[in-house]
Amino acid sequence: AADKATYLRTVQDWIVTPQLKSSAGLAGVDSLGGYTKQYLVVPDIQRMAAMKITLHDLATALERNNTSAGAGVVNRNGEGLAVRADGRVRNADELARTVIATRESVPILLSQIGTVRTGQALRMGSASENGHEVVVGTAVMRIGENSRTVSTGVGERLKEIGRALPVDVVVKPVLNRTELVNSTIATVARNLAEGALLVIVVLFALLGNFRAALIAALVIPITMLLTSVGMLRAGVSANLMSLGALDFGLIVDGAVIIVENALRRLGDAQHGRAEPLPLRQRLDLVAASAREMIRPSVYGQAIIILVYAPLLTFTGVEGKMFEPMALTVIVALVFAFILSMTFVPAAIAIWLSRP
Template sequence: DLREIQDWIVKPQLRTVPGVTDINTLGGHAKVWQVAPWPDRLAAHGVTLAELVQALERNNADVGAGYVERRGEQVLIRVPGRLGSAADIADTVITQAQGVPLRVGDVADVGVGAELRTGAATANGREVVLGTAFMLMGENSREVALAVERRLGEINRSLPAGVSAQTVYDRTTLIDKAIATVQANLLEGALLVVAVLFGFLGNLRAAVITAAVIPLAMLFTFTGMVANKVSANLMSLGALDFGIIVDGAVVIVENCVRRLAHAQAAAGRALTRSERFDTVFAAAREARRPLLYGQLIIMVVYLPVFALGGVEGKMFHPMAFTVVIALLGAMLLSVTFVPAAVALFIGSHVAEKENRLMAWARRGYTPLLDGALARPPLVLAVAGVCVALSALMAWRMGSEFIPSLDEGDVALHAMRIPGTALGQSVAMQRELERTLAGVPEVARVFSKIGTAEIATDPMPPSVADTFVMLKPRAQWPEPRLPTAALVGKLQAA
């Protein structure tokens, strides 16, 4: 029986995986010994149902008998009294009359049965046994999921012929997608910032020095995350803004380049190493205070997030911590590393010149600025109207706790008439799964009906959680089909 294999082979081995606290089982029939008494026989022998139950309890227990010492060795004594078969149960003595024992088999039928169940599991139109691995709080979900997958491969080699334990939902798939998204966004953001820096600064060395703050600030951030056990995920790294991170470095570099160019023009020659150091020090000190204030103001904005508690605190604390630690690292680098790098690597010939991009931007910006300064009432009126319209739109805009995340699969809730029996729900669910599995984009379908062994998500037998696992988009008949259109297709099926 699948449930027996789950309870005695699969579940005990999975519970030993580091980071796993328990395995929640759903489906199958839990094997039990059933004692069905005959009321007329009980009445004929003058035995009550309570006496029958007490007799079974008394005769189904192991008893300790202390220990004995022999030749310096201590030996524990135990009297095993567990019932091991239907025959043992039937031979259990309830009472005796005139020296004749009355046994359980005389007043009841004994046999193997199934425990009353509150839930079931199905997959691809067949009834199965489903196990869910529970992770310990604070563990790394990706590492635990990979460890469970490896252990499951080992367990499969010890299962009976024709039986296999398959993974129907693996969290590492979603985690890997999220990590890949974060990596791509961080890389693309860094490259875009470097390109913009080079375009506006017009000095390759200055752009490289400024861009070097990005990996150094990320190293600072990752060090703080590891020290405080904050995992790298979509929430913790998704709020990082490289533009804000290099903002202070841009101010320092621009001011240093400007001061070096002026000093070189005043001296009429290339500056010596000592003169470059002095000039850069003066330039960094000049921009230090506004730079520090600007970075600290941004950090203060995130401080209220640390006051959040409950679920929202657990979700958004990593984001606020990552942003604050990244800004702190960038601020320290801006007043230490950046001035030193400018003094050492900017070169001996420095010229403050406007590149084509900045000249084009200046030509477009100058008349706009002159027009705004010439008409202050009009500018203030337009700005006020824009603020009012923004407030109106914000008031009418919808809101949600977290943005929706497309995992690449579909989950649906199958609800039937209240009071539907579990057997009827299973039959209807199997038919539903066969229909969904016929859609070409679907790889497999599995469902949880009712309540599992550990009632973490209690539901009546009339309700089922159905998970539709999709094939990779490259294997779809129409790879560009939107998810909403696919959901409509599933509903129509």
């Protein structure tokens, strides 16, 4: 069992991990399970003492005899050939033939003062699947990378690596973050769509004017578009925490009061008239009604923004979780207020010839 675990860990460390690191956006691969293969040297203290060799001499000789060195480049016929001296030990037999010291011009090999065998390093943990020991690798993403893109690339790269592995080794994803990300995106999209649809239905039912309700409802998609642009420029990720905090009722709140007041003013002016109001008069009336609602609209939006503002001061894990949510809500409310003071009054004056 130990030999199998060592074999799997060796495949993981020397075949899978180096190839997996070439995936875009990947910082590294953490491995757990199995045994890290090592060559163990068991010195014979009595023989070393007889030959006047210390443990420091032994360690220094082993280190110096297990190195690779570059020797520059040789130019020949327009080609540059890299020259290097590869002195690394490849197996236990080569390690046993390492020269540790010389006595009277006679080399003393490692096999003369100790034994060499294959062993395992002390491991800090293990992994198993269905009662069988396995090796688990965790792909670590770089800071600031797109988790969906990175996990998709790692999954594709893992399939390529699996086709080149020995037949007795199987590599497969245990936890694919792409599925979690896709599920989260689907949840956010469904919640946003259902929330927007519910608000639109309520607007149509309460305002009693199809075109007026449509104008107020248009604030939702336009605000979402502008908020997405703001999030992109600010580097805020669109996830369940940030987008899930959006309340479409708050977004259309300012637009609704502008629409209601404008309809009231237009209705009073239209009362007793057979022909529609001229465009200039409608623009003046709607502008006056919007000015009446500026103060309550500003106060209402400002109170909500002040509630979320303290979240921007969070640091650490709390800041990572709640700062995107607060920033998204604040940006959405600011854009919604701007639309309620610009787009909504203009649309009412132009599209509603009769209230």
